[in-house]
Every structure is written in C-alpha cells, then in structure tokens.
Amino acid sequence: MKFDRIFIFCYSFLVLCLEIGDFSITPENIEELKNFVNNLMSCKKIVGLGLTLVYDNKVILADGFGMASIEKRIPVDKHSKFAIGSLTKAFTSTVIAKVLSENPRYNWDTPIKDILGNDFRLFDDIRTDNINLRDLLGHKVGVPGYFEPLLVGFPENTSREEFIKNIQYQPPVAPIRTKFIYSNYFYALAGYVAEKITGRSWEHLVQEYLFNPLCMKNSGFVDHISSFHEFALGYSYIKKTPVKLKEELLYTSSPSGPAGSIYSTPKDMGEWILLHLNTGKDSSGHNLVDNATLKETYRGQMATPLFGNLYKPRFPISDAVISYNMGWLSSVYRGYKRLWHSGGIVGYSSLLWLFPDKKVGIYASMTGSKSNGNSDAIKTILSRSADMLLGLDPWLNDTTACSFPEPWIKKSPVEYPLDEIIPEPLWNISTQQDDYVGFYCNPAFGMMKIQKQNSQLILRYGRFGKMKLYPITETSFDIRYIEALWFVTNSDDNVTPVRITFSSDFDSLVYPIDRTYRNTTFSRNCNVNVDSSNFQGNGGNIMHYIHDTGSYLKSYLLLLNLFLILFIQWH
Template structure:
C-alpha cells in the first residue's frame, strides 16, 4: 500500500492516498479534529479505516511504540477485541452452508451429549441463534479472563465446563452479554470445519478477503511485536506500559482475540456491506444466512446502545442485538455496529448498510479513563456526519469537552466515609469463592483497613 507523509498543523501523519472519500480541505479538518482529540483525551495512538461505496481511506494517528517513536499507520495492528465476534459469526455462516445447517440448529445436534448447560431444558433447546444473540440467560464471569485459565486447559475442555455456568435470568428471557458463548461458537466451528478456529479463520476469511496482516493474539508478548500498536495506560499525567500479563484470552479467543489493521478492516467491512461477497466476486456466505445475522434477535435496553446525536438528559433507549452485531440508528439512519475492549485496546466497527458506509476505529492507550472511549465515539460522530453529507455538530473544541456543553459532568467520590454507620463488617466477605468453571477467587481484608478488600485469582 502506498502512503504519503503529509504535514498537518504541527505533526506528520501517514496517509493512504487510495480513493477520494474526502477532498483535501475536509481531510485536513478530519486530521485536525482527531489530533486534538488524542491530545485532550490522552490517547496514545489511533487508527481509522473508512469505506464509502468503493472508495477507502485509512489514517494513523499518534504512536504505536512510544519508546522507539514508531507512529501508527494504516498497517499497524490493534487488538479489535469483541469485534472478533462478528468474524466468528461469519465463519459459522460459511460452515453452516457447507453442512446444510441453519442458525436454529441446536448445539447438542452438533456437539453431542458431552456438552451441556446448567439444566436439561437449556441443554436440549439451545440453538446457535441463542448463543449468537446472548439470550441463554447464563452468567458471564469475566474475572476468568483477567485471572487467566491454566495453559493446559483446551478450548474443548473449557466448552465442556459450560454446564457449570449458573443461570442469571431465565432462558431466552432477556439479553446478557456473554463472552463464553462465543468461545463455544468457535468450538462449534471447529467441529463443523474439522480444524482449529484459528486455522479456519485464516483459510476461510482472512485469505479470501486479502487480509494479509491480520492474525490472532495467542500469547501476551504478541502485543509487543514490531507490527503492533503497543498497549499503554495514562496515569499521573503520563503514559506507562500496560501490564503485559493480562493480554491473553486462552481458550476464549473466538470472543475477542483478532489483531488487525485499518487496511485489513476496510476489506472486512466491504465484505460485510456486500452481504458476504469478496472484492473478487466470490460469494463466501449464503446471503440469506448473512441477512438474518443483521436482524434483531433480541431487544436490548441499555443507555449506550443507540448511537445518536446527544439529547440530554440521556435516557435508556431500546436497541437490538443480532448475531455479533448491535442494531440501532444514527440521526434517522439504520446503523449496525460492535465495539470491543481488551484492557488498553478500545475499538469500534460501525456500518450504515443502506448508504454503503463503514468506519473502523481502534486505540491503544488511555486505559482506565472514560476519555479513551469518548475519543472513539466523538471521532465516529464527526466522521459519520461527513460521510452522510451532514454538517458536523462537533468540532475540535467540543470533541474535547463532550458531553459538555450539552450535559454537565459531575464526578463524585461514591465511597462511604470511614465512620459511616452503613459500613458492614467486611471480614464477613473474606474467603475462597469459585466453582468448576473458573479459577478460585480468594478475598481478604486489605491490611489494617476496615473498608477495603483485596482479591487474588489465577495470575
């Protein structure tokens, strides 16, 4: 891919010169806003990929490696986290067509009696559709991802432990986001495809789409590779290296372990917008199966689902979840999207299908601050307005103040005072907690403190 090193304001930016998504003046406005956003939101690096009709635009901003001074460009890899889920869905769609199955096929029909859930009814009735749309009602103990699972525990072993996940709400009653369901879907793909999820993704999606750089996060040191945006946190007014030990998702990689670039992701977004067809004209997915994946399988009531212009005070809105994609709206346009977070990495893939528009944004630092996620959303809003031929309601100033001036932000310390009569005897909560599904959690009192608890689990 050919890049030009252009000078915008006070910085050089690596620009992909292919396509004509923006004219020169608009491009300068985009670069100015994103650079201002990274600075005021304390984000170390950002990559942006856009597709509109058949034109693409990719940009790198900030630093991929602060120590060496290596900048982000369109080929820099970021962890896309839960955007991975849509790839697992697409892979399943390919394999279902070959095996003459459908989304309503039960998990037990594919995996057999060795696999099950907390009760016989779920074990018998749960379909691929139920897993894809997060409607099993099973708990999602994400502490296992932070604590880590034993290296000797295979994906197959872990999927057989799904029977120990407790019920949180009744089956098919409502939506509960659950990473482990996509781990199980990855294993279903392995059974149908006769190979590992990783190899199947490579041969059935990455290679046919021309995604030459994309790979899977397998070990923690992968995030420090020379083609990666390294992970950072912003602490005490400076960037620090993120804790390395936590960048491993074994054995739940199908839920969030893809490493990709803006250049590769625009190819993927084009594939999705084309209803499963590659740029060379190969129809990889049955269009009927793919279309169903983008229809709402379950309503979702959450305040952060609908992507829309801000109206305050913000109230809960009804959005929906399909198969690996949310569905909502932006200023009257139908939008499908998914975001992903893995510690220092925040990403979003966003589509306006009827207008053939796709946006991918990923960042590598600013962790533990709301600012990093806000940098994604304000950049998305600004780009969406431009691509929809609307006057942007954000600028370099308000992108940094958002949600102000529309909404006043209050930050309060929610901890009770030390002498509060409502403080419990926290020693009552100490002990070892766990089940057969995940590593034990050991809870202890923090030294002489009577108000703080420590927990330890796995690594």
C-alpha cells in the same frame, strides 16, 4: 418562456442530486477530519489510533495517528496492529454463516446438543436441550458474563474443550430467551461448535474463510504470537499520564478466542468492512459467504438495555440502539440504519460502524484503557467521520468533542489514584493471618489461593491475578490488584477496590466474579490436584478442580464396599 424551462430544468436537476445524495469527499474534507482527530487525541491524551474510512464501496482512508510506542518513538501507520477485542464476534458469526452454508444439515436453530452430543450440558435441562447458535450469538442464554476469570486469565494449557465443559456449572439469572445478558463464554462455545462441525480449529477457519481470501495478511490472533514489535502497544493512565501495560496480558483471550482474540490493522479492516457492505462479497465481487445466511447475522435477536443512547432535544442529534443481532448491533444514527459493535481488551478500545444503505463504513481502534474519557473519544471520532461520509452537518466541533457529553449533560469527574505504588495493608484485626491461608475453589471458576508473603496476605487467582488483602473487619476485606493487572484497581477512573467476604468459620469466601448480577462462593478444603509451582511468578493458574462429585462419591463407596468384603472374608 425559455428562462422558465431553464429554471425548471436546473431545479429538477438539483432536487434529483439531493434525493440521491450526490456529493463527493474532497481532500479538504479528509484533512479537516484528520485535524479534528489530532485535536481530540491531544486533549484526551490518546497515545495511538488507527482509522479506516470506506465511502461508496471504496477505502478512502486507512491511516494511523499518534504513537505505537511512546518509549521507542514509533508512530502508528496503516500497518500497525491493534487488538480489536469484541469486534472478533462478527468474525465468529461470519465464519459460522460460512460453515452452515457448507453443512446444510445444520442451521441457526439446530440445538447445540444435536451437534455436540449427549455429553454437552449447561446448568439445567431446559438450556441443555434447547440452546442453539442463535441463542449463543444473540446473548439470549440468561447466564451472566462472569468476567473476572477472563480478566485474570485461564491457565496457559487450558484447552477450549476444557473451557467449554466448565460452562455447565455457571448458574443463570434469567429464563432462556427473556433477557439480553452479554457473555464471552457463549461466543467461545459457538466457535467450538464450528470446530466440531468442521473438524478444524476456529483459528484455522477464520484464516481459511476470511483472512486469506480477503488478503488480511497482517491480521491474526493475539494469543498465538510471541512478539508484539509491530503492535500499537496498550496503555492505561495514572493522572492522565499513560503507563504501558504488559503485552502478555493479551494472552488472557485464550481459550475464549472466538469472543475477542483477533488483532488487525487499519488497512486490513478496510477489506473486512467491504465484505459486509457487499453482504458476503470481497472487493473483487467474489462471493465468500452465502448472502442469505450472512444476512441472518444482521437481524435483531434481542432488545438491548444498553446505555449511551442520544435523544433530541437534549442532544443535537438522535442515536439509539434497537437490538443485538449476531456479532452486530442495530441502531439508528441521525435517521440512518447502522450496524456496529465495540471492542475492549486490556489497553485497547475499538469501534466499527457500517451504514449498509449508503455503502459507508468506519473503523477505529485506540490504545489506552476506557478511562480518561477514551470511550467517549472513540465515539466522537466515528460520529464526526459518519457525518462527513453521509453528507451531514457535523454536530461536534473541536471544543464539544473534547468535553463530550458536556455541554449537553454533566459528566462525572474522573477519579484519580493517589500514586502508582499500592499502599501497604495495615493488619488492624485480631484474627491471625494463618486462619485465612489456603485454597478456595468453585466448580465453574476454578481456584484461588491465599498465602502469606512478607507479613501480608496475597490472593492469587488465574494466570495473572495477584492481589493484596486489606482487612476491613474480621470477615470483610478489600483487595487491590498488583503487578501485571495493577490498573484494574489503581488507575484513572478505576480506584475502587474489590470487596470479598469470608464466612464466620473461614470455610468459604464470597468473590464478585460478576459485579452486575451475583457474587460467587468459593469453598475451602476442596478436592484439588495441587501443584504449588503454579502459583509462582507472574500470577497463578486456576487449578484443576474435581467437578464430578458424583463420580468421586461412587469411587469412594466402591472402595468402602471392597474394604468391607475383605474385612468379612478376613474374619
């Protein structure tokens, strides 16, 4: 009888421990994970990595792996700075939650037009009159991402207000609130709305509301710094060999900063994770953001057609996206609710996972483009980390992490460039080069310039965009990026040139501004304020284009009318 009571007590205690998930993370667990990360970095040739782990509301690891600079042999540590790309979006939605809680006359569903006034316009009246913050932050506007201008960079002196004004010329491809279409432009607009409500810049709001109270002393904005000596530097790859990118390319995040301009460190990101695991409270328990308003950013806004889901029985585990929220996505990983977002900016890849019900959070940022299997690598690191922190048996080992998604599904072989040196174009068509030379413009996306240089045609677009033209036919050309953005069309997994097409009379060209939804026409001989100096040096600026053709026509008619009056009086 006594033995039975002891057995029942021990069994009940064991069941209770299993039910509450009572386990601890040991130094041996951390060391095993570090070995896993180092092995993966070796097989994937990852240059540098920052990693942060939060368990049971405590930061248990904030560390660096690999090199911040190969050339200078500087290692990554917990203070190394990484550009976190679109992880910035959650900072923007959190700031807006704070702004709304302090300005109750506005909420997530207030039409943007009611905040910005009648001067605010989008492509059509339905969007202009009805778009709200929930639509902007949930990617529900129905307008494509139009990424190419963001890649090449807007002019250095473009204000956020000017940037926002041009959005009205971007054509939609779907009715409002019917389709998830990711766009950085509308996160910039959301940040601009916060600026108009408060009278302070988005950067100032992030600093005041988040960085300062969270003691994120080594975090900031990549477009506001002049020295990158404390950064883990960005790289791309040629035949698995890392090649350093120009740090100034990070300035392409301006003026769309609310979509992706923040940099941070493994140490600082621990504080950011704790804020959200505690729904608006910092690590000391102080309430920084209203709980109810912040929780709204975690709620699903739109079902997402994102790829990369894992399902049984093909994979050992299930990992599926449910929805896009506001700066976050909702997923289910091995039965656990997960909030997350990824981030990518030239030379960097980042990923952040939160398991709110378990008070677990993981952040990783690595240098190197998403070629060379890096997008898979960062996901495998977070998967292995999550398994450890959730007390689950790991489904990845050193071998399968390096081969992922194999052996479960076959992956496409990496396409390698021939060389870092771009081949010279061969002019094998009858049309003269001068027939293509000139300015081509679009009201939404600015201006391109085609010019002759050393018996070749060069296309300049944006702050850093410079491309060589390779004739295919009289009207069809392939273009390859050179100089700062060389890796876009000539690095591992990025060897396909961009195809552009001229009209038969050479009065316009069609360029794939958005490669998923539509090509965009740039017209020749448009009304421009041309400053040829803008096209010198390291890429050209997008020129100021006269958008309001109605105003231009009215001015012309007024001058014509005045001329007629003077002519009649003279005679």
